Amino acid sequence: MAQHGLKSTRQRSLIIDTFFSVGGHLSVEELWNKVREQDTKVSVATVYRTMKLLNDCGLAHARNFGDGQTRYEAAAGRHHHDHLICTRCGRIVEFENDRIEAMQEAVAKKHGFTVTSHKMELYGLCKDCQRIPGSPKTEA
Amino acid sequence: MAQHGLKSTRQRSLIIDTFFSVGGHLSVEELWNKVREQDTKVSVATVYRTMKLLNDCGLAHARNFGDGQTRYEAAAGRHHHDHLICTRCGRIVEFENDRIEAMQEAVAKKHGFTVTSHKMELYGLCKDCQRIPGSPKTEA
DNA sequence: ATACCTGCAAATGTTTTGCAATGAT
DNA sequence: ATCATTGCAAAACATTTGCAGGTAT
Numbered sequence: 001m002a003q004h005g006l007k008s009t010r011q012r013s014l015i016i017d018t019f020f021s022v023g024g025h026l027s028v029e030e031l032w033n034k035v036r037e038q039d040t041k042v043s044v045a046t047v048y049r050t051m052k053l054l055n056d057c058g059l060a061h062a063r064n065f066g067d068g069q070t071r072y073e074a075a076a077g078r079h080h081h082d083h084l085i086c087t088r089c090g091r092i093v094e095f096e097n098d099r100i101e102a103m104q105e106a107v108a109k110k111h112g113f114t115v116t117s118h119k120m121e122l123y124g125l126c127k128d129c130q131r132i133p134g135s136p137k138t139e140a
Numbered sequence: 141m142a143q144h145g146l147k148s149t150r151q152r153s154l155i156i157d158t159f160f161s162v163g164g165h166l167s168v169e170e171l172w173n174k175v176r177e178q179d180t181k182v183s184v185a186t187v188y189r190t191m192k193l194l195n196d197c198g199l200a201h202a203r204n205f206g207d208g209q210t211r212y213e214a215a216a217g218r219h220h221h222d223h224l225i226c227t228r229c230g231r232i233v234e235f236e237n238d239r240i241e242a243m244q245e246a247v248a249k250k251h252g253f254t255v256t257s258h259k260m261e262l263y264g265l266c267k268d269c270q271r272i273p274g275s276p277k278t279e280a
Numbered sequence: 281a282t283a284c285c286t287g288c289a290a291a292t293g294t295t296t297t298g299c300a301a302t303g304a305t
Numbered sequence: 306a307t308c309a310t311t312g313c314a315a316a317a318c319a320t321t322t323g324c325a326g327g328t329a330t
Contacts (some may be wrong), residue, residue: 045320046285087256097247122253122255184312209294213312239330
């Protein structure tokens with residue numbers, strides 16, 4: 001970390017290790033809770049600061065799935081991908097599709113735009129939730 | 141409006157008229173400013189409440205382009221569409237592409253999802269901004 | 281030693297809400 | 306008259322920041 005003038009601290013190591021070992025698409029609060037299982041003293045502010053750094057370094061990507069919280073996913077050496085989000089159980093599935101990406105480029109070009117980034121999210125019901133009628137987020 | 145137990149008030153009429161006549165993708169604050177040109181007394185809370193109603197009725201759609209504010213666009217009788225957003229000047233261009241939609245469906249089906257809604261946003265530089273080096277949001 | 285980091289609490293920015301007063305039907 | 310709606314100010318949320326003390330290099 002020293003190459004960017006960053007220091008390796010107990011808190012940062014714990015936060016980063018936890019983030020990568022838990023995986024998925026964690027909100028800061030979720031990550032904070034996991035971190036506090038190991039060290040009760042770590043403050044949210046530090047988790048926010050650390051995830052921001054990780055994002056700036058390109059090791060994590062900030063995402064926003066419309067639930068009002070920023071979520072982070074590991075990014076090291078990963079391809080760009082998009083997401084399917086189950087609006088009932090919250091499951092998030094990642095996918096890649098080169099043909100869609102190509103068509104996005106084509107659409108942008110048609111409108112004179114140069115695309116630097118994009119996001120695409122498909123919301124709906126996952127396989128399991130389609131057969132279960134009733135209200136969302138009510139796991140058995 | 142009576143069919144939903146909603147009442148027609150001076151504030152609502154003004155907010156709704158303003159929203160539809162200004163058009164585009166307005167944040168609540170932008171809309172509030174426009175509204176106050178006609179009536180200084182209208183509160184932000186009322187604008188928030190009215191736009192939420194309009195959204196629930198399906199007459200407006202809430203959008204989130206990553207600038208931290210919810211933006212609303214008119215929705216009455218419009219097709220689904222996606223957006224190109226210029227990260228320099230903030231210009232927003234709408235587009236429709238049936239082939240991309242079809243491929244989204246296909247991807248979802250492959251993963252066992254039923255899609256109920258989706259969002260796709262392409263961020264980059266518009267035609268005009270590509271030729272202007274320098275910092276964003278600095279209009280001549 | 282010298283930056284950089286941390287925790288805390290206070291501040292931020294956006295959106296929501298409780299409540300008493302006002303207004304529409 | 307009744308019940309929805311308003312404005313205001315306070316509350317709620319997620320996130321950021323100032324600062325004084327602590328820590329890695």
